[in-house]
Amino acid sequence: METNQTIRLAIEESIQFLEFAPHFTMAHGECTRRKWDGVWWHMAALYEMGEVKRIPQSAIERAKHLLKTQVWPTFIISANDHPTSESDKMKMDCCHCELAVYYMILMAYGCDLDKELPWIREWLLKHQLPDGGLNCDPEAYTHSKKSSIVSTLPPLEAILWHTDREFTEQEAVFLDEGARYLIEHRLVCSKQNGDVIDMEWLKPCFPRFFEYDILRGMSFLAEWSRRRNKLLPVWLFREGLERLNTSMIAEGLQVGRQVFDPQGPWGGQTFSLLEATAGIGVVSPYLTRQLDRVFERMGPEYTSRLPLDN
Incomplete structure (x- = not known):
């Protein structure tokens, strides 16, 4: 079956799942967040594909209701941050990247979360660490004060893109x-020794959900440069493109990694749309579009997606 047809059918399957999925309540909270086939992942995949408007309105309303009534609106760092009432103790505790992705999905759909749920944007803005990033590990705020690149990107994207x-x-x-x-981290490197922190970040990943890869960082910096009228670090982009060389072919950018890798730490059940868009070695139109926007921002001398000459 033609790949495009496979994806179209998988989109319809996810839409049907979201239309009738009952798992937006705490009683089924595990099903809501369950890697990788809970409702959260279906919505996030459609958002990343640019198909957020295909999410059923009923699912959007249930997601908002969950955020309004079943999420503890405080990142728990100290003892004073814990809920005290029995009803609040039953609520979900979120991390920065999970909350930011939920926020991006609903804002892209057309919801005004800054009016309906203003605490989400406030949450993201207040948890920046001195080094400029964020960390979903509460101990980072009381001990190391060091951020996580994985935890940092979704909150940055939420504010920049929405x-x-x-x-x-x-x-x-x-x-x-x-x-x-x-x-300062050259997108993927340790500040201490300059080594790549995680070699997996050099492999384009789709859908990403909360996960990081080097193109995600480049895409943020390209849009940040445009929106904030800041000088683009072209030297860093050149280095980033060189790191992406092995994934770039004339047809576009190939998927190099699956966030749900069965051999990795987060293997689990998947769903049709996730598998249809995440084939390793397959050219991803979604990643290719993102790469093209990076090239466009770099200027007319960087117009080709062909691998760079060494």
Whole structure:
């Protein structure tokens, strides 16, 4: 069967699943978040594909209801952050990247979460660490003060991609500091020794959900440069493209990694749409579009997706 037809059928299957999925309540909270076939993942995959408007309105409303009534709106760092009432103790505790992806899905759909759930944007903005990033490990805020690149990107994207007005001073600082953090880490490297932190980050991943790869970082910096009128670190992009060389062919960018790798730490049940868009070695139109936007931002001398000459 033709790949495009396979994806179309898989999209319809996910839409049907979301239309009738009952798993938006705490009683089924495990089903909501379950890797990799819970409702959260279906919605996130459609969002990353640019198909967020295909998500049924009923699913959107149930997702908002979950965030309004069944999520503890505080990142638990200290003892004072814990819920005290029995009803609050039953609520889901979220991390930065999970909350940011939920936020991006619903904002892209057309919801005004800054009006309906203003605590989400406030949450993302208040948890930036001194190095410019964020960390979903609470101990980072009381001990190391060091961020996680994986935890950092979704919150940065949420503010950058889903602010349709001038940035406030707080938002501008948040984005600029986040960009500084990525640049200082050369997208994938340790500041201490310059080594690549995780070689898997050099392999383009789709869908990503919360996961990181080097193109995700480049895409953020390209849009940050445009929206904030900041100088693009072309030297860093050149280095990033060289790292992506083995995944670039004339037809586009190939998927190099699956976030749900059965051999990795997070193997589990999948769903048709996830598998249809995540074939290793397959050219991804979604990743290719993102790469093309990076090339466009770099300027006319960088117009080809062909592998770079060594």
